[in-house]
Amino acid sequence: xxxxxxxxxxxxxxxxxxxxxxxxxxxxxxxxxxxxxxxxxxxxxxxxxxxxxxxxxxxxxxxxxxxxxxxxxxxxxxxxxxxxxxxxxxxxxxxxxxxxxxxxxxxxxxxxxxxxxxxxxxxxxxxxxxxxxxxxxxxxxxxxxxxxxxxxxxxxxxxxxxxxxxxxxxxxxxxxxxxxxxxxxxxxxxxxxxxxxxxxxxxxxxxxxxxxxxxxxxxxxxxxxxxxxxxxxxxxxxxxx
Amino acid sequence: xxxxxxxxxxxxxxxxxxxxxxxxxxxxxxxxxxxxxxxxxxxxxxxxxxxxxxxxxxxxxxxxxxxxxxxxxxxxxxxxxxxxxxxxxxxxxxxxxxxxxxxxxxxxxxxxxxxxxxxxxxxxxxxxxxxxxxxxxxxxxxxxxxxxxxxxxxxxxxxxxxxxxxxxxxxxxxxxxxxxxxxxxxxxxxxxxxxxxxxxxxxxxxxxxxxxxxxxxxxxxxxxxxxxxxxxxxxxxxxxxxxxxxxxxxxxxxxxxxxxxxxxxxxxxxxxxxxxxxxxxxxxx
Amino acid sequence: xxxxxxxxxxxxxxxxxxxxxxxxxxxxxxxxxxxxxxxxxxxxxxxxxxxxxxxxxxxxxxxxxxxxxxxxxxxxxxxxxxxxxxxxxxxxxxxxxxxxxxxxxxxxxxxxxxxxxxxxxxxxxxxxxxxxxxxxxxxxxxxxxxxxxxxxxxxxxxxxxxxxxxxxxxxxxxxxxxxxxxxxxxxxxxxxxxxxxxxxxxxxxxxxxxxxxxxxxxxxxxxxxxxxxxxxxxxxxxxxxxxxxxxxxxxxxxxxxxxxxxxxxxxxxxxxx
Numbered sequence: 001x002x003x004x005x006x007x008x009x010x011x012x013x014x015x016x017x018x019x020x021x022x023x024x025x026x027x028x029x030x031x032x033x034x035x036x037x038x039x040x041x042x043x044x045x046x047x048x049x050x051x052x053x054x055x056x057x058x059x060x061x062x063x064x065x066x067x068x069x070x071x072x073x074x075x076x077x078x079x080x081x082x083x084x085x086x087x088x089x090x091x092x093x094x095x096x097x098x099x100x101x102x103x104x105x106x107x108x109x110x111x112x113x114x115x116x117x118x119x120x121x122x123x124x125x126x127x128x129x130x131x132x133x134x135x136x137x138x139x140x141x142x143x144x145x146x147x148x149x150x151x152x153x154x155x156x157x158x159x160x161x162x163x164x165x166x167x168x169x170x171x172x173x174x175x176x177x178x179x180x181x182x183x184x185x186x187x188x189x190x191x192x193x194x195x196x197x198x199x200x201x202x203x204x205x206x207x208x209x210x211x212x213x214x215x216x217x218x219x220x221x222x223x224x225x226x227x228x229x230x231x232x233x234x235x236x237x238x239x240x241x
Numbered sequence: 242x243x244x245x246x247x248x249x250x251x252x253x254x255x256x257x258x259x260x261x262x263x264x265x266x267x268x269x270x271x272x273x274x275x276x277x278x279x280x281x282x283x284x285x286x287x288x289x290x291x292x293x294x295x296x297x298x299x300x301x302x303x304x305x306x307x308x309x310x311x312x313x314x315x316x317x318x319x320x321x322x323x324x325x326x327x328x329x330x331x332x333x334x335x336x337x338x339x340x341x342x343x344x345x346x347x348x349x350x351x352x353x354x355x356x357x358x359x360x361x362x363x364x365x366x367x368x369x370x371x372x373x374x375x376x377x378x379x380x381x382x383x384x385x386x387x388x389x390x391x392x393x394x395x396x397x398x399x400x401x402x403x404x405x406x407x408x409x410x411x412x413x414x415x416x417x418x419x420x421x422x423x424x425x426x427x428x429x430x431x432x433x434x435x436x437x438x439x440x441x442x443x444x445x446x447x448x449x450x451x452x453x454x455x456x457x458x459x460x461x462x463x464x465x466x467x468x469x470x471x472x473x474x475x476x477x478x479x480x481x482x483x484x485x486x487x488x489x490x491x492x493x494x495x496x497x498x499x500x501x502x503x504x505x506x507x508x509x510x511x512x513x514x515x516x517x518x519x520x521x522x523x524x525x526x
Numbered sequence: 527x528x529x530x531x532x533x534x535x536x537x538x539x540x541x542x543x544x545x546x547x548x549x550x551x552x553x554x555x556x557x558x559x560x561x562x563x564x565x566x567x568x569x570x571x572x573x574x575x576x577x578x579x580x581x582x583x584x585x586x587x588x589x590x591x592x593x594x595x596x597x598x599x600x601x602x603x604x605x606x607x608x609x610x611x612x613x614x615x616x617x618x619x620x621x622x623x624x625x626x627x628x629x630x631x632x633x634x635x636x637x638x639x640x641x642x643x644x645x646x647x648x649x650x651x652x653x654x655x656x657x658x659x660x661x662x663x664x665x666x667x668x669x670x671x672x673x674x675x676x677x678x679x680x681x682x683x684x685x686x687x688x689x690x691x692x693x694x695x696x697x698x699x700x701x702x703x704x705x706x707x708x709x710x711x712x713x714x715x716x717x718x719x720x721x722x723x724x725x726x727x728x729x730x731x732x733x734x735x736x737x738x739x740x741x742x743x744x745x746x747x748x749x750x751x752x753x754x755x756x757x758x759x760x761x762x763x764x765x766x767x768x769x770x771x772x773x774x775x776x777x778x779x780x781x782x783x784x785x786x787x788x789x790x791x792x793x794x795x796x797x798x799x
Contacts, residue, residue: 056449060459091446102315102326112629125641126258130304132627133262134312136671141266145274174271178494181263186502186586187622188259190576193585194615195625196641196689198255199607204640204649206633255585262626501542505587 023090026097030104039107046103047096054092061088111135116207125203129192141181148176252298252340252507260297260506261305264289268309283483287335291430291484291491294339295348296506302340306332327445331438335430335484342426346511348488350496351418362412365421366405372428372481373401396478404428404485411489423492427485434484435476442472454479531555531578531613531693531725535592538577543588547573549750550592557692558719560726562736562757565746566770571729572618574746575695578727579613580604596693610638614691618698620682624670631662631681634670638689656684659721660714675702683711687718694718695727700735708732712739737761737774745769 034040062084111132119128152172192198272286290309294302307329314326342348351361404424412420442448448468449455457475495503495512503509531554538548548570555561555578563571576582580601583590594601596612604612617623628634635656639649657663660680665673670681679702686694696715700708712735718724719739730736736743736757743760745753747769753760760766762777772778783790 053446053450056455057446060449060455064459095446098326106315115627126253129625129627130258130261130265131308131312133259133625134265134308136626137262137266138269138312141263141270145270173274174490177270178267179497181267182260182494182498182502184622185256185259185263187617187619189256190581190585191617191623192255192259192625193606194579194581194610195623195638195685196607196610198605199610199641199643201643204643204646206636206640206646206649499542501540501587504541 023093023097026101027093030097030100034100034104034107039104042107043100043103046099050096050099053095057091057095058085058088061085061091113207116205119203120205125197129197137181141177144180145173145177148173249300252300254297254505254507256505257293257297257301257507261293261301261308264293264305265309265312267292268305269313272313283486285483285487285490287332287484288487288490290332290336291339291487292494294336295343295491295495296503296508296512297340298343298507299337299340302336302338302343303333304336306334306336327441328438330441331434334437335434338426338430338433340508342430343508343511347419347422347426348492348495349419349512351422352416358412358416358418361418361421362409365408365412365425368425369401369405369408369428372432373397400478400482404482417496419492420489423488424485427488428481430488431481431484432477435473435480438480439469439473439476442476443469448472529557529597531727532595533578533592534595536577536594537591538573538582539589540573540582541587541589547749548577549748551746551749551751553578553744553751555693555725555727557725558723559742560715560719560728560740562733562740562743563727563729563746564731564733564736564743564766564769564771568748569746570749571746572697573749575615575697575727575729578693578695579615580606580609581615584609607642610691611642611689612691613693613695614686614689616679616683616686616694616696616699618701620675620679620702623682623685624678626671628670630667631670631673632657632666634681635685635688638685642689652688652690653684656687659687659718660684661710676704676707679703680707680711683714690722691724693725693727695729697729698731699728700730700732708735711735715739731771733761733766733772733774737776745771 031040034043062080064084115123115128115132118131119125123131266289268286268289271288272284275283275285286309287306290302290306293305310325310329310332408421408424411424412418442450448471449458454475457478458471500513503512506512533551533553536548536551536553537546539546551574553561553574563574565571573582576586577590577594580594582588584602584606590602596604601609625634625637628637632653635653636649639652644652654663657666660683662677662680662684665677665681670678673681679699683696683699694715700711703711715726715728716739719726728736728740740757742755743753743757744751745760745763745766752769753763753765761774762780766773773781780790780794783794
């Protein structure tokens, strides 16, 4: 639960505290935590995946930032501006900090424990079923999509080539995946009812997750602190770098 | 208060609870696949959201959308690094609107022919033209001080024309007047989605999203638009198309589902046209 | 006191279907008895299971005529979670019964009792009992999504048992199992009847299993009961083959021996068993 709050706080601070300080702090904290948790290397693909977005941010904003006139240089029709570059860098830092904090959360939190915690705190059996079942359903559906795609490819449809061909290759893929997924809804509904899913009252929780007073206090502190930080930067003329 | 709780409970039946994870998975898998194959600003990543919305109601639809985004962002191993979390708000709005369309029976099949086909199509085209004209004349697009380039107007006209023709074709070929209303619903949803997304994109991501549509954003800025308006402009051009296509897909799915499947959903009775055939229903063994 | 699960003139039509899937079925299931159901494909066997557990029409809609009662109370008057504790249903497709929320087989089996809000100690006790009854103790910490077909079916069976239902309905439970597994399930079912006194309704293609554990057998064809009676009599009835049901091994051997003109005796029957 603490990790979830950390992730939320990371997001709030990264985006809420304008300027450099917020995202920089988050970035440093995240990288340090990842290093101590030993997952720094596994964060690499997450960082790389933000590359297209980062490139786009940098290019579009540096060159085309509205109402910016402090050009760095002028190369033909292109005039990148300092204002644009600054804004771009800040946005990049925000995005990377947020993305990495989300990645850290994803890499270090066992899903089952999190679901149990959420259920205990009021998400309810239906909420935890939806989230847990969705997490399991995504790889399954992806697998089924791959199977259908392979079968189509064996029959001559292709997913490379020109736009029209790709489109034609895609259409017969959507149908079977969708209907296959929907077909099990009826049976699963019956199965859930047959296992007393709709019984009233609180569900018995078998897992016990230790939660110390320190963790609880720490969570509240983080949450309030981050919201306060955002409020301060928004309200006061104090401008952090 | 009791009435509200009952309204909420009515939308979240066991069947809906079972459908939601499936819809979330469809959102993520199709959204990822279609995007990487077509490389167009057509995501189809809200197909599950709209489906849940129109069979179950606004709240399940919104929940499906929000959860899809959060799970895609935060869950391990699913498209690492996709930066879609903050757009959960938009997804929630899309799902909520789909629920409203569901209540209004927009997604119901309306088999018809002849004049009864022409009238809805005419109305739908009129609405599309109206919306396009409205977009044509909004200050952001036409005020030279704001400076959107002229090609934007051409683009709007082209899109409007293409949309009208596609809708008409669809309705006539399938002899289903419902297509007209679905098109309008999709377009409206797309416009609202664009309006909701623009500030998120502008504030959070500096106005770009890392996908191909950033070219449009760049071009709009080149024409002089500021960060927010560039995002809004891009959204208004691509979102209505994506949401209309998605809505049509949902419409086709619903048409292909048996009435037995739909009947037990909260909004099922609004989806089943009188005298519907039981295509797909088996008699079991 | 009319105990037992009783169907009187039960007819059922799926929502939106034009034909009746079950026609005027009379059936009686008493605690401690095993009733087998056989019939060709599409004869309504699975639908019968759904009707007997109240899932049809309770959860999936459709129209039920006639009476389906448990100890004198109509099933339609009971809530789904109450029914779940009285009648446990094992579906044909074990994979769709998984809750997909459990990380281990143990938690999967505990899903039902946890839903009921039973105290944790009782949940654990029930789960272990169910695991032992189906012989899956070593699998308790495995991932339920990664089991073989047969194992999955046994886990589903254990999950149903954990609810301690008074009546157990199984729709082709041995379809994914090899002969050893089939034998195992048959023995487990016998044990269950003895230990808990549950009444079992067993839909099976493998008539050998029914010959072994069923007290009565009912034959369905096109949704109607065409034959019913004690297991030995019904399974030896020559009309079974016409209905696409293969008689148990003993019956086939007996017929072959008689057809060859040789004599048949009680000792031979014993030896074949």
